[in-house]
Amino acid sequence: MDSSYLMTDIDVAKFVVNGYHLLELDLPDGLNEHIAEQLDNLDSNPGDAITDVVPELWQALDHPAVQGVLLSLLGEDYEVQSHRHWHCKQPGSGHMNWHQDSTNNRDIHINRFLGLYYPTDITPDMGPTVIVPGTQFRNAPTDRMSTYSNIRGQVPLVVKAGTMAFTHYDLWHGTAANSSSIKRHMIKFLFRRTKDNAAPTWSHDPEALNHPTDWNGKREDAHNILTFGNPIGVSQSDHYKERTIRRQCWNHLMGEAT
Numbered sequence: 558m559d560s561s562y563l564m565t566d567i568d569v570a571k572f573v574v575n576g577y578h579l580l581e582l583d584l585p586d587g588l589n590e591h592i593a594e595q596l597d598n599l600d601s602n603p604g605d606a607i608t609d610v611v612p613e614l615w616q617a618l619d620h621p622a623v624q625g626v627l628l629s630l631l632g633e634d635y636e637v638q639s640h641r642h643w644h645c646k647q648p649g650s651g652h653m654n655w656h657q658d659s660t661n662n663r664d665i666h667i668n669r670f671l672g673l674y675y676p677t678d679i680t681p682d683m684g685p686t687v688i689v690p691g692t693q694f695r696n697a698p699t700d701r702m703s704t705y706s707n708i709r710g711q712v713p714l715v716v717k718a719g720t721m722a723f724t725h726y727d728l729w730h731g732t733a734a735n736s737s738s739i740k741r742h743m744i745k746f747l748f749r750r751t752k753d754n755a756a757p758t759w760s761h762d763p764e765a766l767n768h769p770t771d772w773n774g775k776r777e778d779a780h781n782i783l784t785f786g787n788p789i790g791v792s793q794s795d796h797y798k799e800r801t802i803r804r805q806c807w808n809h810l811m812g813e814a815t
């Protein structure tokens with residue numbers, strides 16, 4: 558693995574805090590278009606077999622930048638799970654309510670997460686996936702969460718063709734309505750850790766956390782991101798609780814037994 562594809566301390570700290578990481582993959586010319594065209598012409602959803610029906614998807618999964626993120630966050634023996642799903646959002650379809658995909662348990666381990674691959678540019682009217690940064694450590698019953706509406710700080714994944722969005726498995730998300738005349742495609746992949754880390758597996762600087770705290774919150778380093786990051790401006794009380802969970806999460810990634 559070319560170490561330039563590994564995440565940095567800042568990338569990892571941001572993933573821990575924000576719950577997502579975006580990559581624009583430089584795939585071979587025409588590949589995204591070819592994948593999108595095949596998806597456009599499917600008349601039923603092959604479920605987990607989507608990679609058999611559209612084998613070119615492996616070129617996105619096997620991209621070294623994707624492998625770099627998986628190795629960085631899940632360790633050397635990570636697994637690309639067999640579950641995957643084609644999410645085709647039809648023209649004229651409505652929004653999808655907020656929900657979490659995992660077990661909503663404020664997990665301090667990053668043991669599984671999603672990769673969302675978009676083969677076309679996604680415009681705001683095409684029903685983008687919408688995520689709420691930093692919500693991966695918050696629990697809300699799904700039936701209650703689904704009544705929430707316009708959450709402050711939400712981020713529509715209005716992305717370029719060939720984007721892989723890695724999202725924490727507990728991140729709150731939904732979709733906007735598709736008011737365009739275009740089918741919106743997204744393929745969801747699931748990745749898993751098989752072994753706890755004994756040491757960091759990203760491009761780690763042992764001095765990363767050894768910086769004085771910047772109380773002005775201006776300097777961007779892992780320590781300050783973990784300490785002050787507050788992507789949707791939650792209350793002080795919630796922020797303090799999340800800060801503790803983040804540190805535990807970072808420590809687990811660093812190889813500390815929990």
Ligand SMILES: O=C(O)CCC(=O)C(=O)O
Pocket residue numbers: 644646653658685686687730731732743
């Ligand atoms: O289609 C999307 O953008 C999101 C799908 C989704 O939220 C889900 O499957 O959990």
